[in-house]
Amino acid sequence: MTPQHPLSTLRLQFHKGFTFADALAHVGYFSKLGISHIYASPIFTARPNSSHGYDIVDPTQINPELGGRKGLARLVEALRNAHMGLIVDIVPNHMGVGGADNPWWQHVFEWGRHSPYAMWFDIDWHSPDPYLHNKILAPFLGDAYGVVIDQGDIRLEYDRYAQRIQARYFDNAFPIALADYADILQAADHAALAPLLEQFRRIDYRLPFLDIQSQVNQVLAALATLSLQPAVEAAIHQALATYSDHRIEKLHPLLERQHYRLTWWRNASDQINWRRFFEVSELAGVRVELDEVFEATHSLLFELYAQGLIDGVRLDHIDGLAQPQHYCRKLRARLEALMPNRPPHLRTPLYMIAEKILAPGEWLREGWGLDGTTGYEFMDQVSALLHDPQGDQPLNALWHQLSQDEKSFHQHVEQARRQLLSENLVSEFEAAVHALHAIARADLHTRDYSLASIRRVFTEILVHFPVYRSYVTVEGMDVQDQELFESTAIKARRTLGHVDKPLVDIIFSWLRGDLIHVQQPPAISDLSQRAITRFQQLMPPLCAKSMEDTAFYRFGRLVSRNEVGSDPDMFTLDISAFHDACQRRRSLYPGNLLATATHDHKRGEDVRARIAVISQVPAQWELMVKRWIEMNRRFHRRVFPDEMRYVAYEAPRITHEYMLYQMLVGAWPFDLQVSDKAGLQAYGERMEAWFIKSIREAKWMSSWVQANEPYEEACAGFLKNILDPEQSSEFLTSLVQFIELIAPAGAMNGLAQTVLRMTVPGIPDLYQGTEFWDLSLVDPDNRRSVDYQQRAQAFHASPALAAQLANWRHGGVKQTIIHQLLHYRQEHPLLFEAGDYQPLYAQGMHGDKIVAFQRQHAEQRLLVVVPRFCHALLTHHGTLHLGNWQDTRLGNGWHLHSRYRDILSGNIHTVTDNGLTMAQLFSTLPLAVLALEPT
Numbered sequence: 001m002t003p004q005h006p007l008s009t010l011r012l013q014f015h016k017g018f019t020f021a022d023a024l025a026h027v028g029y030f031s032k033l034g035i036s037h038i039y040a041s042p043i044f045t046a047r048p049n050s051s052h053g054y055d056i057v058d059p060t061q062i063n064p065e066l067g068g069r070k071g072l073a074r075l076v077e078a079l080r081n082a083h084m085g086l087i088v089d090i091v092p093n094h095m096g097v098g099g100a101d102n103p104w105w106q107h108v109f110e111w112g113r114h115s116p117y118a119m120w121f122d123i124d125w126h127s128p129d130p131y132l133h134n135k136i137l138a139p140f141l142g143d144a145y146g147v148v149i150d151q152g153d154i155r156l157e158y159d160r161y162a163q164r165i166q167a168r169y170f171d172n173a174f175p176i177a178l179a180d181y182a183d184i185l186q187a188a189d190h191a192a193l194a195p196l197l198e199q200f201r202r203i204d205y206r207l208p209f210l211d212i213q214s215q216v217n218q219v220l221a222a223l224a225t226l227s228l229q230p231a232v233e234a235a236i237h238q239a240l241a242t243y244s245d246h247r248i249e250k251l252h253p254l255l256e257r258q259h260y261r262l263t264w265w266r267n268a269s270d271q272i273n274w275r276r277f278f279e280v281s282e283l284a285g286v287r288v289e290l291d292e293v294f295e296a297t298h299s300l301l302f303e304l305y306a307q308g309l310i311d312g313v314r315l316d317h318i319d320g321l322a323q324p325q326h327y328c329r330k331l332r333a334r335l336e337a338l339m340p341n342r343p344p345h346l347r348t349p350l351y352m353i354a355e356k357i358l359a360p361g362e363w364l365r366e367g368w369g370l371d372g373t374t375g376y377e378f379m380d381q382v383s384a385l386l387h388d389p390q391g392d393q394p395l396n397a398l399w400h401q402l403s404q405d406e407k408s409f410h411q412h413v414e415q416a417r418r419q420l421l422s423e424n425l426v427s428e429f430e431a432a433v434h435a436l437h438a439i440a441r442a443d444l445h446t447r448d449y450s451l452a453s454i455r456r457v458f459t460e461i462l463v464h465f466p467v468y469r470s471y472v473t474v475e476g477m478d479v480q481d482q483e484l485f486e487s488t489a490i491k492a493r494r495t496l497g498h499v500d501k502p503l504v505d506i507i508f509s510w511l512r513g514d515l516i517h518v519q520q521p522p523a524i525s526d527l528s529q530r531a532i533t534r535f536q537q538l539m540p541p542l543c544a545k546s547m548e549d550t551a552f553y554r555f556g557r558l559v560s561r562n563e564v565g566s567d568p569d570m571f572t573l574d575i576s577a578f579h580d581a582c583q584r585r586r587s588l589y590p591g592n593l594l595a596t597a598t599h600d601h602k603r604g605e606d607v608r609a610r611i612a613v614i615s616q617v618p619a620q621w622e623l624m625v626k627r628w629i630e631m632n633r634r635f636h637r638r639v640f641p642d643e644m645r646y647v648a649y650e651a652p653r654i655t656h657e658y659m660l661y662q663m664l665v666g667a668w669p670f671d672l673q674v675s676d677k678a679g680l681q682a683y684g685e686r687m688e689a690w691f692i693k694s695i696r697e698a699k700w701m702s703s704w705v706q707a708n709e710p711y712e713e714a715c716a717g718f719l720k721n722i723l724d725p726e727q728s729s730e731f732l733t734s735l736v737q738f739i740e741l742i743a744p745a746g747a748m749n750g751l752a753q754t755v756l757r758m759t760v761p762g763i764p765d766l767y768q769g770t771e772f773w774d775l776s777l778v779d780p781d782n783r784r785s786v787d788y789q790q791r792a793q794a795f796h797a798s799p800a801l802a803a804q805l806a807n808w809r810h811g812g813v814k815q816t817i818i819h820q821l822l823h824y825r826q827e828h829p830l831l832f833e834a835g836d837y838q839p840l841y842a843q844g845m846h847g848d849k850i851v852a853f854q855r856q857h858a859e860q861r862l863l864v865v866v867p868r869f870c871h872a873l874l875t876h877h878g879t880l881h882l883g884n885w886q887d888t889r890l891g892n893g894w895h896l897h898s899r900y901r902d903i904l905s906g907n908i909h910t911v912t913d914n915g916l917t918m919a920q921l922f923s924t925l926p927l928a929v930l931a932l933e934p935t
Contacts, residue, residue, distance in 0.1 A: 003829040004349045005371060005591035006312065007036035008822050009087060009765045013599055013783050014041050015051050020067035020075040027075075029792040031082035033815075034822025037351075038079060039087045039314065039765065041599065043072065044300065047096045047282075051780060052599065053089075054316065055096030055283060058103065059297045076309050087312035087351060090301060092327065093320035098140065098282030100166075100173030105284065108136065110164070110175035111209050112259030120293045122275035122285040128434060131261060132273050138260040139268035139281050140172050149247050154262075156184070156240035156251070160227055163220045165240065167255060169262075177258055178216060179205040181223075184254070188239035192232050196222055266705060272427040277320065278541040279424050285537075289322045294330065302334065305350075306341040312351030314374060319356065319468050319540040322533045325368045326473070328354065332369035353593055357544065359467045360567050364589060365480070372585075372592025375765055376565025379595050381581050382753045383563065383608055384573035385851065388869050391558075391615030392571040398622050399557040402629075403655045409555045409569040416550035417463045417542055419699065425542060432534035433458055439510050439527045449503055457496060457503045461511075462542060464491035469539040470511070472532055477512050485512060511535055552602060553698035556659040560611035560666070563602050572615075575851055579839035582853070586761035586837050594757045597767035597774050599783055603666060604774035605767075609753060610739075610746030611666040616871040617742065624738050625661055629654070631731045635721040637714040651714030656695055660719065663690060666746075667775045668739050670809040674725055674732045684723040688716050690777040744880055745871035747773075747808055748926060751880075752851070752866040754814055755927055758821035759855065759864045761837055771818050772811035791815065801904055802924050805880050813880075817904060821929065824903055831857040840865075842918070844888035846873070850918065852890055861932035863900060865890065865921055882926045885918035892916075900930035908933070 010030055012023055023038070030038065042053035045061045053063070062069045079086055097105040104117040112118065113125055113134055125134055141148050148154060148169070156176070157168045165181060167174040176184070182200040185193050199219045203212055226232045243250045255262060263271065268281040275285030288294050304310045313335070318324040335350050356364055356373045360380075364373055400406055407415070421429045433455045440446040440454060465488050470481045477485075485508050493501045509515075515528040552562040561568040585592055596605040603611075614621045640648045652660070664687065672679045692712050695702050702708035722728045750773065757764045767774070769786035772794075776782040794812050798804060801820070804813040825832050835857035842850035849869045855862040867873065867882060875883035892915040900909045905924040909916060921928045 003833050005351055005833060006085065006087070006763055007825050007829055007832070008034060009037045009039040009593065009763060010035040011039045011599070011765060011767045012041065013768060014043060014053060014063075014066050016049055016065045017785060019065070020071035024075045024078050026788045026792070027078045027082050027084070029788060029795065031084060032795065033771065033819050034826060035084065035766065036826070037085040037087050037311065040089060042089045042091055042316070044090070047099055047101050050096075051783065054091055054094075055098070056091050057096045057101040057105075059090075059095070060300050062300070072309065085311035086309065087314055088301075088304070088310050089314040089316060090298075091316045092286070092288045092297065092331075093317045094277040094283040094285050096282060097284040099171045106173070106175055107209075109138070109258075109260050110177060112136075112177075114205070114207070114209050116208070116210055119290065120287055120296075122287055124273040124431060127273040129271065129273070132271070134259070136260045136274060137268070137272050138174065138262050139265045139272060141169065141262055141264050144264045145262055148262075149252055152244070152247060154247075154251065154255070155244040158227060158236050158240060160224060163224045167258075167262075174258070174260060174262065176254070177205070178203065178220075180254060180257060184239060184243060185223075185236065186239075187242050188232075188235035190232055190235035192226055192229065193235070196226065268427070269424050269705075270426045273431075275428070275537060277317070278545060285320065287322070288327060294327075298331070298334070302338060305335050306338040308343045308346040311346070311348065312353075315352070315354040317540070318354045320537060322537065323473060324354075325365065325471055328352070328368040328370055351591065353591070357468050357565055360570055362467055363584070365471060365478070366588065370589075372589035372762070374598070375593035375595030375762070376598075377581075378585075378592070378757070378760075378762060379563065379598075379601075379605075380566040381573055381578055382596065382756055383560065383566065383612065384570060385575070385578045385756075386609065386612045386749045386753065386868050387558070387561065387572040388612075388615040389572040389574075391618045394618035394622070395557050395615065398618070398625070399555075399658070402625075402658055403556070405555075405655070407555075409551060409567070412551040412555045413546050414463050416546035416554070416699070418459070420542060420545050420550070421459060421462065424545065424705075425538070428534075428538050428541070429458075429462075432531065432538050435527065435531040435534045436507060436510060439515065439524070439531055442524055442527060446506060449506070453500055453503060454507070457492065457500050457507055460492035460495050461488060461504070461507065462539070464488050464495070465539055465543075467539075468543045469536045472511065472513050472536070474513070474516055474529070476517060481512070548602070549697050550699055553659075553694045554655070554700065556655055556662070558611065558614060559603070559659055559662045560608040560614075563608060564598070564600055575841070575848070576839070578851065579837075579853065582760045583837050583839070590761055590833060592762045593765045594760065594762040595765045595767070596753055596757055597770045597776075597782070599767070599779065601776075601782055602778050603663070604776035604782060605753065605770060606746065606750040606773045607663075607666040607775055607777070609749035610743060611662055612749055613742040613745040613871055614662070614665075616745065616869055620738075620741070624734065625658065627734065628661055628731060629657065631734070632657075632718070632722050632728070635718045637717060639710045639714050649711075651711050652695075652718055653701060656691070656698075656701070656715060657718075659694065660687075660691060663687065663777070664735060665739055665742070667777060668736070669775060670743070670773065670811075674729065674736055677725060680723045680725060680732075684720060686777060686781055687723075688719055689781065691715060691719055693778060740878065742871065744808075744874050744878060748867065748870040748874075748880060748882075750774075751814060751817060751927060752868060754817055755821065755864065755866050755929060756851070758818065758825065759832075759862065759929065760853070761832075764822070764825075766818065771815040773809075773814065795819065805925070808880050820903055824929075824931070828857075828860055828862075831855055831860045831862060835860070835862075840890055842888055842890050844918075845886040846888040846918070849873070850888065850890070859932075859934075863928075863930040863932075865916075865918075865928045865930070867918075867922070867926060870926070880926050882922050883919070885922070888918040889914065890916045890918075890921075899933040899935075901933050903929045903931055 043062055044056045045058040045063045046053045047055045047057055062072050076086055095102055108115045108117050123136055154167050154169050158165050165176040182197045185197055203215050227236055277283035321327050332352055339347055351371055353372050353374055354370050358377045436454050437451045440449045472481055489504050489508055492504050510528055511532055516525050548564055555568055636650050638648055639651045696704050701711050722731055725732055798812050798816050801816050835855040838854040840852035849867055852865040873882045873884055875881045892913055898911050907924055
């Protein structure tokens with residue numbers, strides 16, 4: 001039986017500084033480590049110098065900055081020779097539209113609704129704003145439009161390569177409609193251009209572009225030819241300069257006639273009339289639900305799959321799509337239909353996963369044709385498992401005491417959602433409100449419900465909706481959505497006035513598609529479908545921005561629980577709940593990725609693991625934090641009133657200072673010494689970038705839209721001072737002492753989550769470079785270059801695992817565990833793909849500190865035992881040796897066979913009728929992965 005899924009994946013972030021050729025140089029190391037598939041960030045052509053690849057501008061080409069088609073082919077050849085595969089990340093929801101690099105978007109700018117691509121992007125051509133009727137808002141100016149015009153920052157240019165007249169604004173190019181070419185070129189006053197002007201005027205620009213394409217191409221080619229004549233070229237440039245220089249008389253009226261409306265970037269939130277990715281105006285939503293868009297944007301993907309260059313697909317942000325379930329099924333069907341075209345030895349099952357944020361207790365809907373998600377939910381579960389419940393209340397009390405903030409995390413989320421709807425996502429919200437109001441106006445029984453009342457009720461629905469989105473389709477809604485709507489309706493009615501309560505059920509009847517499933521005029525059904533889609537595409541950015549990019553930076557009880565896919569109100573997860581999640585994953589999605597670090601994480605996997613130890617020592621933490629606050633109070637700065645504040649205030653605020661201490665403790669490099677001034681400066685620069693970002697994301701004292709520079713400068717100065725060994729030696733010494741106190745237990749957490757990721761149901765995913773300790777911060781810090789040569793050298797020189805414990809700070813011990821377990825997976829693939837999962841529970845004094853289970857397939861058995869809450873069990877300061885287990889044991893009620901070999905240490909363990917004692921299991925290593933010895 002051939003495995004249906006990859007055995008393991010390694011996520012690589014490709015960009016101009018790390019290309020296909022760079023990855024090819026390390027294929028040997030990846031293979032020896034035990035990786036079965038490279039899991040690549042987007043490889044299609046993105047904006048120049050993109051650091052991530054999610055701003056794709058041409059999905060029909062391989063990004064030349066990464067090495068192009070030839071570079072990809074060479075990488076794939078090396079992977080095949082190493083018996084490895086390739087999974088690619090694709091971006092079906094949006095495309096990059098900033099700058100001048102997206103030909104489809106530029107064509108819409110040039111031709112407006114007459115462009116064949118006008119319907120490819122989710123543009124509202126009937127905006128209620130009269131200034132945007134049949135226009136696209138172009139919020140790409142760095143200042144107010146009038147200021148930009150006055151400063152002369154917009155100038156007309158002729159791009160001979162594109163054969164277009166453009167309004168150039170720094171890196172942005174806005175094509176001028178061809179209907180204006182004759183008037184512009186007439187100012188050139190050159191005889192050679194006269195016949196051409198007549199040709200421009202004879203074209204009927206009211207027709208769709210495709211009807212006049214041949215005429216357009218001919219006249220543009222003629223213009224390009226004429227422009228090669230120096231005299232004509234000079235005349236053209238002079239005409240364009242005339243328009244550019246006469247900004248009010250000529251340039252402004254010309255720009256006003258275009259199919260776009262140029263505006264300040266800050267206006268996007270209030271005025272934008274096209275769907276963005278979240279609130280990023282450089283990324284425009286794509287209507288991939290349309291067949292022609294689907295085929296055009298996936299043509300290269302189909303080609304790569306048919307030729308055997310890729311083996312699987314990761315789908316980015318599927319919740320942004322109008323119909324994600326239909327899209328996923330359609331994509332799987334199209335790819336699987338290409339299977340006969342693939343080389344015979346590569347006709348293995350298609351692997352397809354999707355990025356999906358799931359709320360606690362929520363599971364990926366079945367029947368979508370997906371093998372699972374990218375694994376955020378596992379990252380949450382394993383992290384919560386390692387947080388000691390005894391720390392919950394003390395840390396909660398400390399947070400409330402310091403911050404004077406009694407709100408729960410979810411109350412912060414609700415508050416953030418209201419703020420986002422009124423400030424950041426105004427246009428998207430208003431578009432949905434108007435869509436609902438249009439339904440109300442279409443029925444005599446609801447036409448008296450005002451726009452204002454619908455806005456009030458819809459706000460409460462959005463504020464209380466508990467998950468990223470619903471999935472109502474023309475076929476109806478499932479039980480899960482029905483329950484979500486009912487529970488949300490109850491919460492919404494509680495926060496509404498009496499007069500608005502009846503409207504809750506009416507709006508929900510529209511959102512669940514009642515008007516689609518009864519006899520209604522087509523216009524009503526269309527209005528209903530539009531409102532449903534607006535609602536479903538508004539919820540994901542609202543949910544993500546309110547949680548991950550706002551509340552995570554306001555609620556700071558313990559930031560290790562403030563992670564993508566996590567709910568900080570759920571402080572911990574007990575062992576039985578963890579086992580239940582593993583069993584359900586095995587049943588529903590055995591091919592689900594198991595991630596503990598991603599390109600989107602808020603802090604590295606071992607940063608979270610170390611901060612989690614604070615839950616084991618809350619009293620010591622409280623004592624230290626209060627000492628640090630007093631020590632560093634002298635570095636607080638009084639910030640005087642500015643345009644954002646009316647009274648003076650201290651910087652940093654205690655909430656920001658408290659979260660900063662957690663991050664300093666969690667991310668402190670193992671080799672950083674208090675005497676290392678250069679090292680402290682480098683660490684401070686990384687931490688400052690995180691600090692300022694965290695302040696802006698909180699959207700209280702500062703924000704990305706309106707940066708409070710005096711406050712930010714004061715906070716940056718505070719950080720520099722406390723990391724200055726000449727000014728803060730006492731603080732730094734105290735900080736490092738506390739780090740040394742918890743770092744071994746943090747490392748144990750890191751190793752425990754590593755072993756669990758390699759052995760529970762699912763596919764282990766390794767984020768680039770995290771085979772060593774991952775002490776990264778939020779992006780872009782977590783996307784820094786990786787020294788693979790260093791890792792390869794350590795890999796080749798690594799001694800036995802037990803010997804590496806003495807030098808555990810280096811990280812080689814983690815690398816070796818990953819290597820050994822990945823190779824065991826390769827040797828026993830069906831044990832992990834098809835094997836069952838049997839929870840085991842330890843007995844004795846420290847039974848709650850043991851996570852254990854057995855995997856079995858046929859005669860193969862694997863017993864996994866890892867500790868948690870290890871701080872009190874570490875026997876020697878600074879080591880990873882565990883002791884004091886007392887009577888803790890795994891009983892033999894599960895009828896284990898008698899002899900097991902520890903894959904990691906090589907030790908043989910004999911199981912007696914009394915089971916296995918922890919003292920016996922952990923005599924050499926602080927965790928155990930035992931394979932049944934053949935009899």
